[in-house]
Amino acid sequence: MAEGLKEYLEGVNKEKNPANIVQKLALSDNGLTDKAFSTILQGILAQKSQKGAKSMTMHSLVYSKNELGDESLQKLQPLLRDIQELDLNQVQIKPGHLLAFLEACGTSCTTRLAKLSLSRMNLGEVPISGHGLTSHLCELIGSCQLLRHLDLSWCSLTPKQLTLITKELLSKKEDMRSLNLSYNVSLSAPETVTSGGIAEGVTSPPVTHQLLDNLFEFLTGNCLVSHLDFSGMGL
Secondary structure (H helix, E strand, O other), rough: HHHHHHHHHHHOOOOOOHHHOOEEEOOOOOOOOHHHHHHHHHHOOOOOOOOOOOOOOEEEEEOOOEEEOHHHHHHHHHHHHOOEEEEOOOOEEEHHHHHHHHHHHHHHHOOOOOEEOOOOOOOOOOOOOEHHHHHHHHHHHHOOOOOOOEEOOOOOOOOHHHHHHHHHHHOOOOOOOOEEOOOOOOOOOOOOEEEEEEEEEEEEOOOOHHHHHHHHHOOOOOOOOOOOOOOOOOO
16 A cells, blocks of 8 residues: 555646645554555655645644654655644654654754644653653744644653643743643552552652642633643642
């Protein structure tokens, strides 16, 4: 399927058949591998290289429940600067590749990206070369001038990570229209206390007061969010 789609994309003439230029690509839940997605993106790149109006480029990519890796990331990077909507819900990706993806987005998605969904991607803190994924995610959020919709639900984010993310979002509260942070690590979920491998009882993790302050500050003043989801966070 990937090879056939690539050949089709490469064969479309941008000037003679502008209606066939792919501007929105939805490939969710196809079990695509890194290599297969790379093959398809090669066809998109072939279209992009043709002469024609700059508006005739892929601006929406929905690629949930597939694999994203080194090969496809290399093909995807030059396309990111035109992306306005990016949905990678439940994508299979290794921590190192996730870091590379966030870095690429932070460089290329700064001017057009308006809607970003990374739902069900494990964004738990994974230090790599002295930098965590959270810092790169915050840089991405801060650098996207037109970001209006953000979905980070079910991402295994800790209270510490959420504190950093919400702090970054404070500068965007007049711009954001929807924010979904639901079903990350519950702030009130009990933790088991052990001694020598023997459970001694349970205790609640300390609620990050700064996180609660950030959320309150985000929701006050000139906040224009019309859709807000904090479900399952133990607030």
